[in-house]
Amino acid sequence: MKKTALITGATSGIGRATAHEFAKHGINLILCGRRQERLDTIEKALSKQTNVHTLNFDVRDKKATFNAMESLPEAFKNIDILINNAGNAHGLDPIESGTLEDWDAMIDINVKGLLYVSKAVIPIMTKNKSGHIINIGSSAGKEVYPKGNVYCGSKHAVLAITEGMRIDLNPYGIKVGAINPGLVETEFSQVRFKGDAIADNVYKGYKALQPEDIADIIYFAITRPPHVNIADLLVFPTAQASSTIVKKEL
Ligand code: NDP
Numbered sequence: 001m002k003k004t005a006l007i008t009g010a011t012s013g014i015g016r017a018t019a020h021e022f023a024k025h026g027i028n029l030i031l032c033g034r035r036q037e038r039l040d041t042i043e044k045a046l047s048k049q050t051n052v053h054t055l056n057f058d059v060r061d062k063k064a065t066f067n068a069m070e071s072l073p074e075a076f077k078n079i080d081i082l083i084n085n086a087g088n089a090h091g092l093d094p095i096e097s098g099t100l101e102d103w104d105a106m107i108d109i110n111v112k113g114l115l116y117v118s119k120a121v122i123p124i125m126t127k128n129k130s131g132h133i134i135n136i137g138s139s140a141g142k143e144v145y146p147k148g149n150v151y152c153g154s155k156h157a158v159l160a161i162t163e164g165m166r167i168d169l170n171p172y173g174i175k176v177g178a179i180n181p182g183l184v185e186t187e188f189s190q191v192r193f194k195g196d197a198i199a200d201n202v203y204k205g206y207k208a209l210q211p212e213d214i215a216d217i218i219y220f221a222i223t224r225p226p227h228v229n230i231a232d233l234l235v236f237p238t239a240q241a242s243s244t245i246v247k248k249e250l
């Protein structure tokens with residue numbers, strides 16, 4: 001039977017590439033995000049390959065998150081795979097000058113939003129005694145870098161929550177894992193730097209990971225045999241050795 005996957009943050013970057021990868025393999029898709037126009041475009045494109053349903057909600061909004069899940073048509077209610085991908089960095093400032101607004105955004109989206117979506121989906125998986133949750137962490141969840149403070153904290157939290165989920169959901173046979181990318185060329189830096197031109201330099205002078213690289217790895221993770229769970233995977237572009245060491249040819 002065809003599996004059903006819910007992907008948060010499917011309107012851009014890693015989430016959108018994952019939606020394309022899953023569609024190629026005929027996985028039913030529930031695609032989430034806030035930009036309706038993008039959801040419409042991706043639904044139109046991927047409906048040629050598979051069944052697609054879109055949900056427009058802000059993961060920060062508890063009520064909207066649960067309402068969105070409850071609104072799912074019968075054919076999409078049985079979620080097998082959850083890709084908790086929605087998230088971003090907001091700002092790159094030393095702790096003494098970071099803003100409360102940026103901190104709230106990162107904690108509310110990357111941590112609390114991931115929890116709200118998980119809370120809405122996990123009961124389906126525990127009832128089925130099967131399922132697969134992949135949380136998109138980051139190399140920033142393994143290594144703190146200068147001015148990364150709260151973003152790194154949010155991604156360290158994602159990793160701890162992933163481990164906790166894996167332990168607690170183990171009796172139900174549910175797979176839980178984290179995929180932790182280094183630098184991926186997406187809209188991430190546009191969001192982090194709020195459209196400032198500085199964002200254009202982040203991926204210059206070396207070959208960054210592309211969202212399709214991560215989508216490929218996510219598809220690999222969800223297609224392992226039942227007894228194999230990719231629990232925690234760190235992936236860098238070849239040019240990147242750590243959060244702060246990137247070989248650039250400028
Ligand atoms: P993008 O900015 O390209 O995509 C982010 C996605 O998250 C968008 O689809 C956006 O959709 C969604 N999103 C953001 N805020 C909310 C919200 N409040 N409610 C619902 N959806 C939201 O970035 P990436 O693809 O790079 O990021 C995806 C994940 O990968 C993030 O968790 C990020 O932290 C992580 N990551 C990224 C890396 C990188 O270098 N790019 C490296 C390591 C990890 P919309 O705006 O339509 O709501």
Ligand code: 8X3
Binds near residue numbers: 138139140181183
């Ligand atoms: C995104 C990678 O190094 O910009 O999580 O924080 S980094």
